[in-house]
Amino acid sequence: MKMIKKISLVTIGMAGAALSMTANAGTLDDVKARGALSCGVSTGLAGFSQKDEKGAWSGLDVDVCRAVAAAVLGDASKVQYKPLTAKERFTALQSGEIDVLSRNTTWTHTRDTSLGLNFAGVVYYDGTGFMVSKKLGVKSATELDGANACIQAGTSTELAISDYFREKKISYKAVTFDTSDQTRAGFESGRCDFLTSDQSQLYALRIGLADPAGAVVLPEVISKEPLGPVVRQGDDQWFNIVKWSVNAMIEGEEQGVTAANVDDKLANGKPGNKRLLGGEGELGKNLGLNPDWAFQVIKQVGNYSESFERNVGQGSPLKISRGLNALWKDGGILYSPAMR
Amino acid sequence: MSNTFKSDPIEFKPTAALPAPKSTVGPIAWVRENLFPSISNTLITLFIVFILISLIPGVIDWMFISANWSGTNQEACVSDGACWVFVKAWSQQFFYGSYPTDQLWRVNLSLILLFAVIILSFTLPASFRLRVSIPLFLVLPFVCIAILDGRLVGLDFVNTDLWGGFSLNVLMAAAAIIVAFPFSFLWALGRRSNMPLARSISVIFIEFFRGVPVLALFFMGSVMLPLFFAEGTQVDKLVRVWIVLIFFMSGYMAEVFRGGFQAIPSGQYEAADSVGLSYWQKTLLIILPQVIKVSMPNILATFVMLFKNTVFLLIIGIPEVLQLLLTALSNSNWLGGHAVEGYVFVGVIFWVCCFSMSLLSNKIERDLDTDKRD
Numbered sequence: 128m129k130m131i132k133k134i135s136l137v138t139i140g141m142a143g144a145a146l147s148m149t150a151n152a153g154t155l156d157d158v159k160a161r162g163a164l165s166c167g168v169s170t171g172l173a174g175f176s177q178k179d180e181k182g183a184w185s186g187l188d189v190d191v192c193r194a195v196a197a198a199v200l201g202d203a204s205k206v207q208y209k210p211l212t213a214k215e216r217f218t219a220l221q222s223g224e225i226d227v228l229s230r231n232t233t234w235t236h237t238r239d240t241s242l243g244l245n246f247a248g249v250v251y252y253d254g255t256g257f258m259v260s261k262k263l264g265v266k267s268a269t270e271l272d273g274a275n276a277c278i279q280a281g282t283s284t285e286l287a288i289s290d291y292f293r294e295k296k297i298s299y300k301a302v303t304f305d306t307s308d309q310t311r312a313g314f315e316s317g318r319c320d321f322l323t324s325d326q327s328q329l330y331a332l333r334i335g336l337a338d339p340a341g342a343v344v345l346p347e348v349i350s351k352e353p354l355g356p357v358v359r360q361g362d363d364q365w366f367n368i369v370k371w372s373v374n375a376m377i378e379g380e381e382q383g384v385t386a387a388n389v390d391d392k393l394a395n396g397k398p399g400n401k402r403l404l405g406g407e408g409e410l411g412k413n414l415g416l417n418p419d420w421a422f423q424v425i426k427q428v429g430n431y432s433e434s435f436e437r438n439v440g441q442g443s444p445l446k447i448s449r450g451l452n453a454l455w456k457d458g459g460i461l462y463s464p465a466m467r
Numbered sequence: 468m469s470n471t472f473k474s475d476p477i478e479f480k481p482t483a484a485l486p487a488p489k490s491t492v493g494p495i496a497w498v499r500e501n502l503f504p505s506i507s508n509t510l511i512t513l514f515i516v517f518i519l520i521s522l523i524p525g526v527i528d529w530m531f532i533s534a535n536w537s538g539t540n541q542e543a544c545v546s547d548g549a550c551w552v553f554v555k556a557w558s559q560q561f562f563y564g565s566y567p568t569d570q571l572w573r574v575n576l577s578l579i580l581l582f583a584v585i586i587l588s589f590t591l592p593a594s595f596r597l598r599v600s601i602p603l604f605l606v607l608p609f610v611c612i613a614i615l616d617g618r619l620v621g622l623d624f625v626n627t628d629l630w631g632g633f634s635l636n637v638l639m640a641a642a643a644i645i646v647a648f649p650f651s652f653l654w655a656l657g658r659r660s661n662m663p664l665a666r667s668i669s670v671i672f673i674e675f676f677r678g679v680p681v682l683a684l685f686f687m688g689s690v691m692l693p694l695f696f697a698e699g700t701q702v703d704k705l706v707r708v709w710i711v712l713i714f715f716m717s718g719y720m721a722e723v724f725r726g727g728f729q730a731i732p733s734g735q736y737e738a739a740d741s742v743g744l745s746y747w748q749k750t751l752l753i754i755l756p757q758v759i760k761v762s763m764p765n766i767l768a769t770f771v772m773l774f775k776n777t778v779f780l781l782i783i784g785i786p787e788v789l790q791l792l793l794t795a796l797s798n799s800n801w802l803g804g805h806a807v808e809g810y811v812f813v814g815v816i817f818w819v820c821c822f823s824m825s826l827l828s829n830k831i832e833r834d835l836d837t838d839k840r841d
Contacts, residue, residue: 171794180556182565212784215690222693334802444799
């Protein structure tokens with residue numbers, strides 16, 4: 128027994144040592160030496176990280192990888208995508224296999240403080256929502272008393288809706304399914320009155336219905352799921368680069384800089400445009416990057432609005448509305464700290 | 468002495484056999500004897516016929532008659548049947564993963580080499596078959612890896628992240644099986660050895676890898692192992708999984724070999740000892756050929772099992788064929804619910820491969836069955 132304890136202590140110590148060693152490595156130099164960014168993405172999530180028939184990756188999460196690659200290497204295509212499952216994503220980051228994790232990961236206190244990781248901002252504010260059949264004529268989740276709920280087993284959704292309904296003193300009956308396909312089939316066959324999942328996923332599930340127009344997503348969002356890129360703790364320069372690459376996209380939308388007009392804005396824009404795009408000031412130098420880092424991000428990936436609409440918004444089959452993910456001045460909560 | 472007995476030879480002339488009674492030959496008799504011999508069997512037959520009649524037309528209609536065959540995107544799937552357009556559009560992904568399109572010949576070449584070596588191992592003249600095919604098998608995985616990776620042989624480097632699809636399942640299983648083969652033989656020898664250290668290490672190894680579920684081993688390979696490597700010694704995920712598969716496979720095969728060793732009569736060992744062969748001469752020249760012969764059916768069954776186990780790699784995100792199917796299903800341009808078509812497709816290609824392997828194993832068994840022929 129003592130022996131086993133000793134061995135396990137040694138192994139934990141070794142793991143810890145390995146972690147702290149990776150944490151102090153200069154990620155920026157590694158990426159430059161490799162000539163490519165190693166980015167952890169999901170194995171497949173509609174609109175966020177998805178592969179097409181040609182093997183090309185796209186999506187909102189993927190665009191974060193591309194933005195960081197554009198800022199660091201000047202080429203958004205220099206990304207090695209590492210598809211990861213939910214279970215292995217943090218290990219892959221801790222062990223140094225990937226430089227950034229951009230895999231619809233919810234920013235929680237526990238993850239931020241206990242895993243040796245840092246969340247570098249939020250690219251999508253998600254939350255548990257409800258989808259009901261239009262026939263039901265329900266306008267709000269509070270009218271769902273006594274209804275049957277289709278839930279995917281083993282997700283955080285289960286906890287969120289049980290908390291919500293207990294608080295509102297509404298009764299419901301959970302019908303759980305194993306996969307999202309089965310959940311959708313259960314909803315479609317009428318096994319339950321409403322389907323609950325993360326809002327971004329509800330839109331993806333709705334497309335798969337035989338009659339997508341026959342189902343509506345209710346306005347209520349009952350849990351906070353801020354999704355964002357994650358980096359290792361202990362490399363502040365790299366943390367800043369990822370954080371400000373995301374902010375550059377948001378700031379680009381706020382300043383009205385798009386992939387199409389970025390050259391013009393750099394030459395003839397307002398002082399704020401020029402500062403963002405590297406015509407003035409030392410923003411790039413402070414990050415250890417070229418002065419045109421944000422210019423490359425917006426030129427090659429686009430600003431936040433362009434990326435959002437292309438991947439999950441009106442330009443995509445998902446047709447998710449901006450909602451919380453609109454800019455602060457448009458009624459959302461998206462806000463980039465000042466670019467100066 | 469001339470009183471020989473003489474008489475005309477009597478020839479035996481059998482009467483021609485009567486034809487079998489009409490009630491025991493012909494299709495009607497066959498049907499009566501095999502399908503309706505008793506009341507309970509009649510009921511079972513009727514029940515099965517009823518199920519087949521109610522299912523088959525629907526399945527055929529869905530799979531062929533009202534299926535969608537032509538087009539390149541989801542909008543092409545207009546009729547009610549299966550949307551084979553989905554499988555067609557994604558077929559390159561399903562077979563090759565993201566391997567660069569202009570380099571696909573390297574994957575094909577690796578597969579052709581694999582099949583060539585397998586065929587050679589049957590068709591070469593028996594006098595030097597083993598001496599040629601065994602070294603060929605042992606270098607094959609490394610040659611294939613060199614071709615796919617490209618750096619050693621002067622081709623463009625292709626990162627292992629891009630390898631994938633059904634070709635990965637086949638090559639991964641083959642590479643694991645081939646490398647596991649010699650190891651498992653050593654473990655089996657170790658388990659039968661008189662040396663306590665060798666024996667206990669072998670027993671612990673074999674029982675660990677046989678006792679732990681393969682999914683748990685994959686998780687260990689993908690999640691735990693990287694934490695133990697020092698910084699700078701990144702071991703590729705595919706290599707980690709390959710090592711796990713080799714260990715898993717060699718644990719199982721060691722037990723198959725042990726069964727083979729036990730089936731060899733002790734006279735064979737004693738005969739080898741009596742002509743003064745050393746331990747390794749005895750093992751390699753006398754015992755091993757017989758062990759392989761006896762264990763062949765079980766070895767092939769284990770091969771089929773490992774080949775099917777490669778789809779479990781999806782739970783650690785390796786882009787094998789089933790993982791790519793799930794990836795395809797989550798693409799926002801293909802959200803129309805094509806899961807059934809995809810699973811049918813993957814099921815069919817696995818069935819075809821496994822069925823041909825079992826046909827092959829029947830043939831090998833027949834060819835090897837030299838001493839028990841009556």
